[in-house]
Amino acid sequence: MAAPDHPRRRRQQTDMVLENSKTSGMKVKKEVRIQKRKYISTESSLMSRKKAKKQVRVSKEKCSSLGALLHKPQNKSAEEDVENSLVQGEEGEKALTICRGTQDFSISLPPFGQSNSNLDVSCNEEMLIRTRVRKALRLFQVLCRKLLQSEESTSKNRGQRIRIDLTAAKILKAENEFVNTGGPIIGSVPGVEVGDEFHYRAELSVVGLHRSYQGGIDYTRINNSLLAISVVAFVGHADEMDSSNFLIYSGSGGRPSEGNKPPEDQKLERGNLGLKNCIESETPVRVIRGFEEFGQDGKPRPLSTFTYDGLYLVEGYWKEKGPQGFDMFKFKLRRIPGQPEISLIEVMNSKRTAVRGLCIADISGGLEKIPISVVNTVDDERPMPFKYIRKMIYPSWYEPTMPKGCACTQRCTDSGSCSCAVRNGGEIPFNFNGAIVQAKPLVYECGPSCKCSPYCHNRVSQHGIKFRLEIFKTQSMGWGVRTLTSIPSGSFICEYIGELIQDMEAEQRNNDEYLFDIGHNYDDHDIWDGSPTPIPVSQAISLSNVVDYGGFTIDAAHYGNVGRFINHSCSPNLYAQNVLYDHDDKRMPHIVFFAAENIPPLHELTYHYNYTIGQVRDSDGNAKTKACHCGSHECTGRLY
The missing domain is CATH 2.30.280.10 (SRA-YDG)
Known part of the structure; x- marks a missing residue:
């Protein structure tokens, strides 16, 4: 994850989006159109x-x-x-x-x-x-x-x-x-x-x-x-x-x-x-x-x-x-x-020196089907202690509402006979190989109330990690996560897991490094809407129309999984997808990471933290600044 002084990722941006949507909706839409035209103009000039x-x-x-x-x-x-x-x-x-x-x-x-x-x-x-x-x-x-x-x-x-x-x-x-x-x-x-x-x-x-x-x-x-x-x-x-x-x-x-x-x-x-x-x-x-x-x-x-x-x-x-x-x-x-050496060669060389820099053989303690090692070839630091978990911890007062579930007895289909397919717009959102077909505001997986097989291809994120991941110490961004195998585009990576708490409690905890506010994942469909594409691009759907903002945050500081170590990048190769399967509460969907493109071995896994310049302020209201060291071609030089 990022450096220790990393502020809260989502909450302040959530407040700003909510306020803007109430007071200046027309202005926001106008700015979206301006940015869209600017991007399209750039693409045209490039061509x-x-x-x-x-x-x-x-x-x-x-x-x-x-x-x-x-x-x-x-x-x-x-x-x-x-x-x-x-x-x-x-x-x-x-x-x-x-x-x-x-x-x-x-x-x-x-x-x-x-x-x-x-x-x-x-x-x-x-x-x-x-x-x-x-x-x-x-x-x-x-x-x-x-x-x-x-x-x-x-x-x-x-x-x-x-x-x-x-x-x-x-x-x-x-x-x-x-x-x-x-x-x-x-x-x-x-x-x-x-x-x-x-x-x-x-x-x-x-x-x-x-x-x-x-x-x-x-x-x-x-x-x-x-x-x-x-x-x-x-x-x-x-x-x-x-x-x-x-x-x-x-x-x-x-x-x-x-x-x-x-x-x-x-x-x-x-x-x-x-x-x-x-x-x-x-x-x-x-x-x-x-x-x-x-x-x-x-x-x-x-x-x-x-x-x-x-x-x-x-x-x-x-x-x-x-x-x-x-x-x-x-x-x-x-x-x-x-x-540069291609990563396949580096992976084979690393197999010969697998113990080099090894801190922890399996940070999950056997909870994941595939061990997740921790390596550090930079210094002698080890990750701060935390409790590794595989399921979200909900508040004691929360009673989840179980969805009705589909009545499919074999493989779920895209027809109207599968209620889960109907909830997903008439189609199962995954291919038979478990790859998500495309990004959506909200995905419904089959859950415990469904009668279909536990191996139904509409059960992806709930089956856990499928790729060999490794936590490693980066040169400039603290701990990060990389893959040890090739990951095809659309593949499930992991869920962001921790304690689900309300915003008021998050304020009192005074620990911003591992917070993920629910309901405002980074989304830029407006950029692509209207750009030249081979088939009609679906209209951008506001997350507020699908995911109900309920003031909830995931805190992975003391309880979490490998997702807590994934770094920010201005040019990410993952994206966060809202998923529901074990309850029907749109205020608190599961936050699931999918590969946005093909990812070679030893490449760091990253997603966009969704900051804007001037967003983060101190107690006196003054804007704070933090340099971005992601090193991508599109790096803005500033995280906020």
């Missing part, structure tokens, strides 16, 4: 040709030291390969019909950070393009989950399911939501960082990292010479990742995908020729590591992990016999020094 050309020049200058050149493609066959990889024909038309022809098919994005509402053209370009990349990926991920939800709710024609990843990319491309589309980029891609993680090949194309959905080598023609610009290198499993700075890459071709045609010798053409030409020109090649996950049947799962590993130089190539007797090319690539 303008002038901006795009400037970004191309910036990228070219970054790559010039490596001997890279930036040109538009002249090789028609390469362009055709890229275009042919898009969803075509009936499948593409079906996707557009689903998304444009269904009125209730809408999406809402989780918040990025409050600083986004103040973006203008003068902002740092690197921050802007990074924000556009993250937005495009979040749109893609929400679309995939929404499409999957639609497929799961359809009981007929299960053997004719569409490819949700290609369909989502088709929609985004049609709506000009792809990023870095000015032409093939040699070298670093603006807005994409080493270690960024993707769970579909199509995501690589959305952000301009690797344009081909099928081919392992992306290449272009420069001055009548083919040059490779990126490769996707698959290894069998993440544990097989080689920690050296060299990569032996197998060439493309020779593996027919149609009929029973036998394999044939690979040819030194197209992508293979592009890699060979990179040797003499010293052109850097982007490497994306792909890791296939295997199910119990031994077959690769549709969703794999792709991690951007940085820039490599091709040092040599040779020909050798493949396992089936045909000739294949091998290329030796060396990683350019000075780049």
